Amino acid sequence: DQQVKQNSPSLSVQEGRISILNCDYTNSMFDYFLWYKKYPAEGPTFLISISSIKDKNEDGRFTVFLNKSAKHLSLHIVPSQPGDSAVYFCAAIQGAQKLVFGQGTRLTINP
C-alpha cells in the first residue's frame, strides 16, 4: 500500500513564478515530514521539513505547509529558478525511524 502519494508525476513552471508540489499521506501516525530534491545520478538532498505539530515551516524560497486534517502537505518554491529543476520527493517518518517516500514529481522550470 502506498502510504505517501505524489499524484503529479511532472510539473512545468515559468521562471520567477511559484511552484507548488503536493503530497498526500494515509498514515495518521506519521509525525514528521520531509522534502528531498534529487538530480539524476545523485542521492536525494534534504530540502526542508516539518513536524506534525506545526502547519508551516519556511526556509528562504521554500515553504512547506501541512494540513493534518486533510493528510496533505505541499511545498511552495517562490520565486522558481532554473536550478530548481529536479525530481522532488515527499517523505514521512514515524518515530524517527525509516522514511516512507512518495513516487516523486519532476519539476521543470522554463526560462
Place this chain on the structure above:
Amino acid sequence: DTGVSQDPRHKITKRGQNVTFRCDPISEHNRLYWYRQTLGQGPEFLTYFQNEAQLEKSRLLSDRFSAERPKGSFSTLEIQRTEQGDSAMYLCASSRRGGSSYNEQFFGPGTRLTVL
C-alpha cells in the same frame, strides 16, 4: 567533504554473482539506513542500524541480502546470487539520534547496480 560516501558508484555484474557495497556515514551520525530506488519510484527502505545493532529489516530484504555495520561506523550491503530484478540504485543515509534535527536523514550519492 564530510558527507555520506558510497563505494562503488557503479557496479555491473552477471546474474548469479555476489556483490558488496560500502557506505561511510557522516562521522557523528549513529544511525545508518539502506534504501533501494528503481526507475520512476521513490526510495524504498531496506534496513537500518543504530550503532552496530541492526534494528529493522524490510520484507524487501530477501535471504540473499545481508547488511552489517561491525564497529558502528561504515556499513556493507551484500547481495548474493544476484538476479536481474536486483538492478537498482542502492542508497545509504545517515542521521544523528537526538537533537533538533534527528529526523533528517542525509543521503550518499548511491551505488547503481546493473545485473546482466
